[in-house]
Amino acid sequence: MRKSLYIHVPFCEQICHYCDFNKFFLQNQPVDEYLDLCMEEMEKTVKTHPQTELIETIYIGGGTPTALSTEQLKRLLEAVPKYFQLTDQVEWTVEVNPGSADREKFEMMKNAGVNRLSIGAQTFDPELLKTINRDHGTGEAEHTVKLAQESGIPNLSIDMMFGLPGQTMKQWKDSLQKAAELDISHISAYSLKIEPKTVFYQMWNKGRLQLPEQELEAEMYTYMLTFLKKHGFTAYEISNFSKHGLESMHNLAYWNNDEYYGIGAGAHSYVDGMRNRNHGPLPKYMKAVKNEELPYLEKHKVTKEEKMEEEMFMGLRKRLGVSKEQFYRRYNRGIEEVFPGVVEHLKNKLLLQEMDDRIMLTEEGLLLGNEVFEKFLFTAEEI
Incomplete structure (x- = not known):
């Protein structure tokens, strides 16, 4: 989308x-x-x-x-x-x-x-x-x-x-x-x-x-x-x-992890599953637009694992949090299956809460957002 x-x-x-x-x-x-x-x-x-x-x-x-x-x-x-x-x-x-x-x-x-x-x-x-x-x-x-x-x-x-x-x-x-x-x-x-x-x-x-x-x-x-x-x-x-x-x-x-176009020097874009970054310095950006298909300095194919990480740590910034149903619909896997034990651990620390279909930060979690987000990285240490 x-x-x-x-x-x-x-x-x-x-x-x-x-x-x-x-x-x-x-x-x-x-x-x-x-x-x-x-x-x-x-x-x-x-x-x-x-x-x-x-x-x-x-x-x-x-x-x-x-x-x-x-x-x-x-x-x-x-x-x-x-x-x-x-x-x-x-x-x-x-x-x-x-x-x-x-x-x-x-x-x-x-x-x-x-x-x-x-x-x-x-x-x-x-x-x-x-x-x-x-x-x-x-x-x-x-x-x-x-x-x-x-x-x-x-x-x-x-x-x-x-x-x-x-x-x-x-x-x-x-x-x-x-x-x-x-x-x-x-x-x-x-x-x-x-x-x-x-x-x-x-x-x-x-x-x-x-x-x-x-x-x-x-x-x-x-x-x-x-x-x-x-x-x-x-x-x-x-x-x-x-x-x-x-x-x-x-x-x-x-924050909904949707794709978007990005135009201009240093702009980022997320299109067709690729995260791209344009050249930043004006001479390099301008030369690239003239001579190349698109002025990308970096192109990164986003893996399914990265998409699921981003769905969580960007979505949890929202006060409504992340929808478990939408997560399953996008990735055909449940949050607990992908991140076993993480939600329960953070609930026990009073940093996350669940309301109906949604997982969201508590008032305490708002102050310690980075501590929450890092738990949804696959490179994070075991909890």
Whole structure:
């Protein structure tokens, strides 16, 4: 089942200290040629891997898609339905940095079919914005939400981060309060992870990065669960919360272990049982699109064992967990047969629970997700 499309726009006007996504400083980059080659990749992709179902979710991520000019972004958005067949109810998301889009750009996105935005607020604290090197300031996230709504884009998500260097519980509470006061339908909130090839990683290696203690980070997460529930946000995944049933259908496709198309430099795709990764550096990606069938740096045939592992550790991220019936339907084997004793062991540790057909994390399991997930790897030690 392949109903989703991801397109990567790797350009940024400023590089955040925590970001390890494939990205390049916008100035003097061959943006127009890159867009042309993305379209060429779209054409080659659907020829090599024809659609069997209509596209139901599109996600334009980055980088910063809205770092493109209005005309550049319009050209990219209008190319999508030329190469892919979409449902009438497609969920179409574009990532937006606060302050990076004006009314004209929002109205263009709306007219092109975009109906959902993911706004990278990260924090509402002005000092922390400087710490993580964001290029927006106080009030710009709120203004971006207002402009988007006035332009007719109804489904708005805010990205938040906790466990930031020097972040206090009060700062986290204040940021959550400001997010909850906005007229938005979704919040994604992730703890900071120090990734290689980032400024924070270099600082951490030199002992120059003061991070909150693990106990405080866990307290921040626990507080968030209670706070957002009180404000009408339902937790449908470990780090994602929605109002009115407006979950991110695109992200659910990943967590449901469904296949998806991926376009652009460094993009990943999962098509016809293969997980692929595109070349990341712009010159290599652009050369590969011109000279090769598809710009894949890596191709991996996913084994049945890997699919079953992924079904569990991605599916358990969802608050509804994994359906035993669906697992059997996909793999013709039951969870207990494939992972003997694992579920019972984790239930005894109060990390998993069963409700009707589903296996899901407990409240304690939410805090120790990685400990749960690793038990569903075939390379894991015996329990």
